[in-house]
Amino acid sequence: MTISVGDPFPSVTVKTWDDAPVDLAVGELIAGKTAVIFGVPGAFTPTCSMRHLPGFVDLYDDIKAKGVDVIAVHSVNDPYVLNMWNKDQGHEGIATLADWDATLAKALGVEADMSKTGLGLRAARYAAIVRDGRVTYFEVGNLEVSGAEVILEALDQC
DSSP: OOOOTTSBOOOOEEEEESSSEEEEEHHHHHTTSEEEEEEESOTTOHHIIIIIHHHHHHTHHHHHHTTOOEEEEEESSOHHHHHHHHHHHTOTTSEEEEOTTSHHHHHHTOEEEEGGGTOEEEEOOEEEEEETTEEEEEEESSHHHHSHHHHHHHTTTO
8 A cells, every 4th residue: 555645754774875785764864854766666767867866956956945855766676776867967965765565655656567577576656745754745556746856846735
Protein backbone atom coordinates (compact mmCIF):
# COMPACT_ATOMS: atom_id res chain seq x y z
CA MET A 1 0.00 0.00 0.00
CA THR A 2 1.30 3.45 -0.93
CA ILE A 3 1.81 5.95 1.85
CA SER A 4 -0.46 8.99 2.04
CA VAL A 5 -0.39 12.58 3.17
CA GLY A 6 -0.32 12.61 6.96
CA ASP A 7 1.61 9.35 7.24
CA PRO A 8 5.09 9.24 8.74
CA PHE A 9 7.80 8.92 6.12
CA PRO A 10 9.38 5.47 6.50
CA SER A 11 12.43 5.42 8.73
CA VAL A 12 14.51 2.79 7.00
CA THR A 13 18.23 2.51 6.38
CA VAL A 14 19.59 3.03 2.88
CA LYS A 15 23.11 3.74 1.62
CA THR A 16 24.67 7.05 0.71
CA TRP A 17 28.18 8.17 -0.18
CA ASP A 18 30.80 9.80 2.02
CA ASP A 19 34.12 8.88 0.36
CA ALA A 20 32.73 5.32 0.55
CA PRO A 21 29.28 3.73 0.93
CA VAL A 22 27.77 4.37 4.36
CA ASP A 23 24.47 3.53 6.01
CA LEU A 24 21.97 6.37 6.23
CA ALA A 25 18.90 6.25 8.45
CA VAL A 26 16.30 8.22 6.51
CA GLY A 27 14.43 9.07 9.72
CA GLU A 28 17.53 10.70 11.16
CA LEU A 29 18.20 12.61 7.94
CA ILE A 30 14.77 14.27 8.00
CA ALA A 31 14.04 14.49 11.75
CA GLY A 32 12.92 17.99 12.71
CA LYS A 33 13.41 19.21 9.15
CA THR A 34 11.53 20.02 5.99
CA ALA A 35 12.61 17.63 3.26
CA VAL A 36 11.89 17.15 -0.41
CA ILE A 37 12.49 13.58 -1.51
CA PHE A 38 11.97 12.49 -5.07
CA GLY A 39 12.23 9.02 -6.51
CA VAL A 40 13.43 7.98 -9.91
CA PRO A 41 13.48 4.59 -11.65
CA GLY A 42 17.21 4.74 -12.26
CA ALA A 43 20.34 6.81 -12.39
CA PHE A 44 21.59 7.51 -15.91
CA THR A 45 18.21 6.58 -17.43
CA PRO A 46 16.87 9.05 -20.02
CA THR A 47 14.04 10.96 -18.32
CA CYS A 48 15.73 10.80 -14.92
CA SER A 49 18.99 12.20 -16.31
CA MET A 50 17.62 14.69 -18.81
CA ARG A 51 14.65 16.11 -16.90
CA HIS A 52 13.92 14.88 -13.37
CA LEU A 53 17.20 15.38 -11.49
CA PRO A 54 18.21 18.38 -13.64
CA GLY A 55 14.99 20.14 -12.62
CA PHE A 56 15.96 19.83 -8.97
CA VAL A 57 19.51 20.93 -9.77
CA ASP A 58 18.22 24.01 -11.60
CA LEU A 59 15.71 24.94 -8.87
CA TYR A 60 17.86 23.86 -5.91
CA ASP A 61 18.35 27.38 -4.53
CA ASP A 62 14.67 28.31 -5.06
CA ILE A 63 13.51 25.16 -3.24
CA LYS A 64 15.96 25.73 -0.38
CA ALA A 65 14.75 29.36 -0.14
CA LYS A 66 11.27 28.02 0.70
CA GLY A 67 12.64 26.63 3.97
CA VAL A 68 13.65 23.18 2.75
CA ASP A 69 16.52 21.73 4.76
CA VAL A 70 17.09 18.54 2.76
CA ILE A 71 16.66 17.69 -0.91
CA ALA A 72 17.23 14.01 -1.65
CA VAL A 73 16.95 11.71 -4.64
CA HIS A 74 15.93 8.10 -4.07
CA SER A 75 16.61 5.28 -6.50
CA VAL A 76 16.93 1.52 -6.40
CA ASN A 77 20.60 1.68 -7.35
CA ASP A 78 23.85 1.08 -5.54
CA PRO A 79 25.60 3.97 -3.78
CA TYR A 80 28.48 4.01 -6.28
CA VAL A 81 26.16 4.63 -9.21
CA LEU A 82 24.08 7.28 -7.41
CA ASN A 83 27.22 9.10 -6.29
CA MET A 84 28.64 9.21 -9.83
CA TRP A 85 25.27 10.22 -11.30
CA ASN A 86 24.92 13.08 -8.83
CA LYS A 87 28.46 14.26 -9.65
CA ASP A 88 27.72 13.94 -13.37
CA GLN A 89 24.59 16.06 -12.93
CA GLY A 90 26.55 18.77 -11.17
CA HIS A 91 24.98 19.09 -7.73
CA GLU A 92 26.33 17.17 -4.79
CA GLY A 93 24.13 19.19 -2.41
CA ILE A 94 21.30 16.83 -3.27
CA ALA A 95 21.49 13.83 -0.92
CA THR A 96 21.47 10.40 -2.51
CA LEU A 97 19.37 7.60 -1.06
CA ALA A 98 20.72 4.41 -2.61
CA ASP A 99 18.02 1.83 -1.99
CA TRP A 100 20.08 -1.10 -3.21
CA ASP A 101 17.55 -3.73 -2.09
CA ALA A 102 14.33 -1.70 -2.58
CA THR A 103 13.60 -1.50 1.16
CA LEU A 104 12.54 2.15 0.97
CA ALA A 105 10.60 1.64 -2.27
CA LYS A 106 8.64 -1.18 -0.64
CA ALA A 107 8.05 0.82 2.56
CA LEU A 108 6.66 3.70 0.46
CA GLY A 109 4.58 1.36 -1.68
CA VAL A 110 6.26 2.57 -4.89
CA GLU A 111 8.13 -0.58 -5.88
CA ALA A 112 7.71 -1.24 -9.58
CA ASP A 113 8.67 -4.31 -11.60
CA MET A 114 10.43 -2.87 -14.64
CA SER A 115 11.82 -6.21 -15.81
CA LYS A 116 10.32 -5.76 -19.27
CA THR A 117 12.66 -2.80 -19.82
CA GLY A 118 15.66 -4.59 -18.31
CA LEU A 119 15.66 -2.66 -15.04
CA GLY A 120 14.21 -5.24 -12.66
CA LEU A 121 12.63 -4.10 -9.40
CA ARG A 122 12.79 -0.29 -9.09
CA ALA A 123 11.02 2.66 -7.51
CA ALA A 124 8.29 4.36 -9.49
CA ARG A 125 8.77 8.05 -10.16
CA TYR A 126 7.42 10.09 -7.22
CA ALA A 127 7.94 13.19 -5.10
CA ALA A 128 7.30 13.90 -1.43
CA ILE A 129 7.40 16.87 0.87
CA VAL A 130 8.04 15.83 4.44
CA ARG A 131 7.82 18.14 7.45
CA ASP A 132 9.23 16.83 10.72
CA GLY A 133 8.85 13.24 9.56
CA ARG A 134 5.25 13.55 8.28
CA VAL A 135 4.27 13.50 4.63
CA THR A 136 2.54 16.71 3.50
CA TYR A 137 2.72 15.99 -0.23
CA PHE A 138 3.07 12.65 -1.98
CA GLU A 139 2.43 11.95 -5.63
CA VAL A 140 3.47 9.04 -7.80
CA GLY A 141 3.72 9.57 -11.53
CA ASN A 142 5.27 11.61 -14.28
CA LEU A 143 7.01 14.97 -13.96
CA GLU A 144 3.64 16.75 -13.93
CA VAL A 145 3.25 15.56 -10.30
CA SER A 146 6.85 14.77 -9.32
CA GLY A 147 8.97 17.41 -11.04
CA ALA A 148 10.85 20.23 -9.36
CA GLU A 149 8.52 22.94 -10.68
CA VAL A 150 5.49 21.23 -9.14
CA ILE A 151 7.29 20.75 -5.82
CA LEU A 152 8.34 24.41 -5.77
CA GLU A 153 4.69 25.43 -6.07
CA ALA A 154 3.47 22.76 -3.65
CA LEU A 155 5.81 24.00 -0.91
CA ASP A 156 3.56 27.05 -0.56
CA GLN A 157 0.47 24.88 -0.07
CA CYS A 158 1.73 21.87 1.92
